[in-house]
Amino acid sequence: MIDMIHVHGLEKHYGDLRALRGVSFDVSRGEIVGFLGPNGAGKSTTMKILTGFLIPDGGSCEVAGQQVLPGEPASRRAVGYLPESTPLYRDMRVDRYLDFVAGLHGQERAERKASVGRVIDACRLGRHAGRRIGWLSKGFRQRVGLAQALIGDPDVLILDEPTSGLDPREVVRMRDLILELGQEKTVLLSTHILSEVEATCSRVIVIAGGQLVADATPLEIARSRAAEMTVVLRVPDEDLADFDAKSIGRDFAHVPGVARLVSAVDCGGGTARLVLDVNRAPGSVALSGEPVAELVADTLAKRGWKLSELTWQGDSFEAAFLEITDPEHLDHRARAHREATAKAAQPGDPQGKDETEQNEGETT
Amino acid sequence: MRAELGTLAWVFRREFGARFDSASALTVTVVFALVAHGLFFFLGHPVGDLQLPSFWAGGVASLQVVFAWLPLLFVGLIPALTMGAWADERAAGTDELLFTWPLSSRASVLGKFFAVWAFLGLALAIVILPLGLVTASLGNLDWGTVFGGFIGAFFLAGACISLSLFLSALFSEQLSAFLSSALLLGLLWSAGLLVHALPAGLADAVNYASPYAHFFDSAARGVFELKDLIYHVSLMAAGLWCNALVVEGRRWS
Structure with missing residues (x-):
């Protein structure tokens, strides 16, 4: 461009x-x-x-x-x-x-x-x-x-x-x-x-x-304010047999933009629902443009699970705008934004690639 | 260069036209013409070194009375014509657009200057021409001295306009621009009266620096000299240069 x-x-x-x-x-x-x-x-x-x-x-x-x-x-x-x-x-x-x-x-x-x-x-x-x-x-x-x-x-x-x-x-x-x-x-x-x-x-x-x-x-920007992400997925029967929130939580522990797994529920019929706490820290991946949803989908795919629905809760553009322009945290946010931008601009070392590779290493 | 002349011409057109749309500019021009005619026919010029009887009292076929009054009349007329040129742009915010269009500060400054100068030249012609025709019909008028006086007054006006435009650029209120400009031109005019009270050397210096001295001693008497032309053009250039500096300086503010 x-x-x-x-x-x-x-x-x-x-x-x-x-x-x-x-x-x-x-x-x-x-x-x-x-x-x-x-x-x-x-x-x-x-x-x-x-x-x-x-x-x-x-x-x-x-x-x-x-x-x-x-x-x-x-x-x-x-x-x-x-x-x-x-x-x-x-x-x-x-x-x-x-x-x-x-x-x-x-x-x-x-x-x-x-x-x-x-x-x-x-x-x-x-x-x-x-x-x-x-x-x-x-x-x-x-x-x-x-x-x-x-x-x-x-x-x-x-x-x-x-x-x-x-x-x-x-x-x-x-x-x-x-x-x-x-x-x-x-x-x-x-x-x-x-x-x-x-x-x-x-x-x-x-x-x-x-x-x-x-x-x-x-x-x-709206999603940078979102508190939670709910993911509905299709899980093979053999995985549902030992559906373990702790083990799933470990998978998401290193996904940028996700703070923690709040709940993992077997909904029956080969589907499950995960609720993830989204990381809203200044300069978080959502703010710097990293597609959090894609990283979540990738993490699920590595387990062989298919994403069928993903919804965000509390994603209001207005609320996000008010939060990111809050005078008390401006310097912190601006610094975090600059760091995220500089990291993304490093030749041959894009932020997304780095972090995805890191996740791959830890989840396999 | 051609492009710059083109944009200068467009600014000139806009500013010249705006004077005809301005009720205050038209009113003050009509008042200027009426007062000049009244002074010429009925009062004469009983001020300063150049004491002259009115046309009816003196019965002389000369326009010297009106030329003698022009510098003082300019003290009211020129600030009224220039006060809005920059102050209004600044108050209305139109200068923000003017300086984001592809034209130089120089073209805008010169365009405005030439527009006011041309309008004043027109006002001057409206005053001088009827007086000349009436006088010529009653006596033997020397049109050469009238022409010399007109050119001298026109260049004096140019110098005063450049100073007034510079002051207009310093303010965002028309009234402030008018008052400061009238004060400056008034001081310059009165310098001619005050020189007698000054020591000889200082009096000469003040007299030489005053634009009016370069009019009263020559063009007002019907003699237009090259040194006066150079003086007025130099003053015009200085005023316009300061004007451009102020306008360009706003970009740094």
């Missing part, structure tokens, strides 16, 4: 406040990535640095293969940006404003006309094209903001709280629009509406206190 956004070790200070503390992440082509965090976490600062509006005090970033440099507009052509407050020239007509933005992108008359028509259609602004921006409702102004971000047909869209202040109907429309755009473009989306993230984003980056604390799919 080609990285459309590459952020490495970003640092930013506002006076004594250290707003960003070595933030690093990548976003690949075609991804819609949710960029989450509590207020003051450093999301908007990161986005402003990516768009070239702010200059970082340390670190670097690239957008669409172009390094974002002060005074260098080249990388800005690859980015469409919708800031949090949707600042627009309210005295201008929608079509003239978009024509102005197209002009700043260096487009000639015919190209400008085509671009303005394209974004007006894409953002469904047709009926309002001749109206002053200041006269439009908040929802339509938000669409004009998105339209200006699309005018240069950028590869990357950076949207800072695009649904903030919209009514539910407009939120749904905006979400559909972002999903539609995500089919062609890379989208980095900041929002406080977690249901929106689950509905639109393939991946979530969580930042808190200026540090990255999680980078995983919404499902993985």
Whole structure:
């Protein structure tokens, strides 16, 4: 996958406040990535640095293969940006404003006309094209903001709280629009509406206190909070004869992401049910992206047992988000996340492979 | 370079058009024109070294009275035209988008400057041209001195605009930008009156540094000199350079 956004070790200070503390992440082509965090976490600062509006005090970033440099507009052509407050020239007509933005992108008359028509259609602004921006409702102004971000047909869209202040109907429309755009473009989306993230984003980056604390799919993040995993399996009759919880528990003792086996019950008819306590420690495999369910299935397979059902209890994305952004444990989580990421990045020594091999050695 | 000129032209278009959409800019321009005409016909210029009777009282076919008043009128007009140029962008947050579009700070600073300068040139023409036509119809007006005075006033306005835009970039409230700019231009104007109270060497230095001295002593009397042009252009460049520094500095804030 080609990285459309590459952020490495970003640092930013506002006076004594250290707003960003070595933030690093990548976003690949075609991804819609949710960029989450509590207020003051450093999301908007990161986005402003990516768009070239702010200059970082340390670190670097690239957008669409172009390094974002002060005074260098080249990388800005690859980015469409919708800031949090949707600042627009309210005295201008929608079509003239978009024509102005197209002009700043260096487009000639015919190209400008085509671009303005394209974004007006894409953002469904047709009926309002001749109206002053200041006269439009908040929802339509938000669409004009998105339209200006699309005018240069950028590869990357950076949207800072695009649904903030919209009514539910407009939120749904905006979400559909972002999903539609995500089919062609890379989208980095900041929002406080977690249901929106689950509905639109393939991946979530969580930042808190200026540090990255999680980078995983919404499902993985939700499961990182899950308390228990229930596994229903099909077990051969001869194994059921001496179905022993202690021996099964030993198998799971070294499975990353599993704290312990809570119970193992023979349900009859060649099936059994295991309840596993999931390890929710900061930097646990669930948080760092390791597929816990697959490791559990592998462990069962080594005994010759077939997994027929696996359910998670207590997996709430919102609860997980609150927990991983808890101010009391931020430094610990950020360090654990960095360690997990660094370990996974070691060439020829991927985390998953290491641990699987270790498990194999101990279970056979 | 061509791309930069293109973006500069777009900023110019947007800013020039915005002046016509701004009720405050239009109102202050109309007031400027009415006051200039009133002073020319009825009051004359009874201030400072350049004492002149009004048009009706003096009966002289010359626009020197109005040129003599322009520096003081600029103290109110120019801050009113420039106060929103950056302060408004900052207050509304539109500068955040402006500097994420593919244009340089230089192009945006110059685009705004030329837009206000052109608008003021238009306002100046609206004041000078009718006065010139009325005066020419009643006497023997020397259009050469009118042209010299107009060009001198235009360049003086350019220097004042660049300073005012720089101050506008320092504030996020229009009122603060207006007051600071009016104070600066007012001080520069009054420097010409205060020089008599200063020791000779210092008076010369203050006089030479004041943009108005490079207007009163030459263009206001109908003589436009190259050294004044160089002075005003240098002041413009300094103001614009400071403006660009402030704007670019926001990226580091």
